[in-house]
Amino acid sequence: MRSFAFNVAYWFLSIGYGLTAAFAALAPGRDATAWVIRRYVRRMVQAMRVFAGIRIEVRGKERLPTGAFIIASKHQSWGDGFATYDQFDDLAFVTGDHLEKFPLLGTVLRKLGAIVVNNCGGREARDSLKQSGSTAHAEGRRILIYPEGNLARVGEKFRYRSGVWHMYRDFDMPVVPLASNLGLFWPQEAYEKHPGTATLEFLDPIPTGLGKEEFLARLEAMVEDRTAELIAQARGGPVVPSVRVLAPDEAARAKAPATA
Numbered sequence: 001m002r003s004f005a006f007n008v009a010y011w012f013l014s015i016g017y018g019l020t021a022a023f024a025a026l027a028p029g030r031d032a033t034a035w036v037i038r039r040y041v042r043r044m045v046q047a048m049r050v051f052a053g054i055r056i057e058v059r060g061k062e063r064l065p066t067g068a069f070i071i072a073s074k075h076q077s078w079g080d081g082f083a084t085y086d087q088f089d090d091l092a093f094v095t096g097d098h099l100e101k102f103p104l105l106g107t108v109l110r111k112l113g114a115i116v117v118n119n120c121g122g123r124e125a126r127d128s129l130k131q132s133g134s135t136a137h138a139e140g141r142r143i144l145i146y147p148e149g150n151l152a153r154v155g156e157k158f159r160y161r162s163g164v165w166h167m168y169r170d171f172d173m174p175v176v177p178l179a180s181n182l183g184l185f186w187p188q189e190a191y192e193k194h195p196g197t198a199t200l201e202f203l204d205p206i207p208t209g210l211g212k213e214e215f216l217a218r219l220e221a222m223v224e225d226r227t228a229e230l231i232a233q234a235r236g237g238p239v240v241p242s243v244r245v246l247a248p249d250e251a252a253r254a255k256a257p258a259t260a
Contacts, residue, residue, distance in 0.1 A: 003193045006051040013043050018105070025111040033111040034090065044082045053195025054185045056083050060202035063176070068140045069205065070175045072164050072219055074227045075146035076154055076183025083182060083200055084144055092136035093144040094163070115143070117163070143167065147219065150247050154183045154231060157242040159250070160220045165212050174205040177219055179226035181234050199230050 017040035024032040048054040073084060085091050094115040109116055113136060136143050145167070148158035168175050182198040203222050206215065224242050232239040246254060 002052050002195060003191055006047060006193055007191060009047040009051050010044070013040060013047060017043070018108070021108045021111075025107050030111050030113060033108060037108075037112060038085075038089070041082050041085045044079075045086045048079060048082070048186070048193075052186070052193040054079070054182075054193060055197045056086075056182075057197050057199045058083075058087060058201075059199060061087070063202050063204055065174050065176070065205050068136075068171075068173055069142055070164065070167055070171075070173050071142060071144045071178050071202075072147050072175050072223065073144060073178035074152075074180045074223050075148055075150070076152050076180065076188065076227075077186040078151070078189045079182050079186040079198075080146075080180060081144075083180075083198070084178065087200075088142055090141055091144055092141045094146070096149070113139075113141070115145075143173075147216075147223075148247070151188045152183075152242075152245075154181075154187065155240060155242055156245045157220075157224055158245065158247040160216050162212060162216065164219070165215050168206075168208065168210075168215060169212075172208050174207055175215075175219065176205045177203040177222040177226075179203060179223055179230055181227065181230040184231060184234055196234065199234070201226060201230065 017036060021033050021036040021040070024036045027033070045056060048056070071084065073080060081093065085093070092113050092115060094117060095109065096117065106116075115136065145164050147160040147164045149161050149163075150158055152158055164175065167173070179201045180199065182200070185194045185196050185198045203226060206218055206222075210218070228239050228241055
């Protein structure tokens with residue numbers, strides 16, 4: 001019953017605020033659209049608590065640096081974006097181009113200043129990150145990115161992609177790793193929800209100036225190790241390291257027949 005009630009609220013809020021945001025996007029600037037989206041996110045987090053019984057505990061905000069920075073987050077749940085966006089007044093975020101397929105959503109994303117990239121990665125995605133991210137950087141906004149590029153199951157991880165390092169290097173901004181166990185309570189995009197207290201924890205910022213390999217290794221270790229600890233705390237069991245699996249695009253390439 002909780003899952004049904006939340007999903008009704010989810011679609012009611014998404015359709016209502018989505019249409020409102022589309023109309024707000026007709027106004028000059030992005031203030032009107034951002035105002036609508038902030039309230040949409042706030043109501044969605046409330047709906048998670050009231051209908052699904054999922055409470056959000058946020059730790060580590062005292063670690064956040066002043067000024068602009070990049071948040072590199074674990075991504076196990078569709079609810080991650082709502083829970084994280086709710087912590088900031090103005091947040092730019094990196095999202096896959098699949099969201100532009102939804103009616104009107106592409107217009108809203110562009111108005112918000114979202115950084116839309118090709119889900120398959122590569123040079124095109126890096127160019128998009130640099131071009132769109134430079135605008136957010138110039139405006140002094142915080143930027144949210146999911147380095148794995150996909151929703152992972154609890155206990156699994158994908159390869160950490162280099163897009164976050166290119167932003168870190170090009171914009172000379174610190175990166176704040178973000179660990180989360182929300183996937184235990186709202187797994188990926190699943191209909192079924194599980195009541196409880198989910199934890200988001202901002203970790204110590206990674207200072208600027210690291211090389212690519214060192215940066216990515218440190219980021220992955222910080223996010224994955226702390227995420228595993230948060231999962232163990234919620235389950236009341238031992239810490240189990242996440243297992244590396246192929247991302248959807250990697251699996252598709254692996255299955256593709258070789259060409260001469």
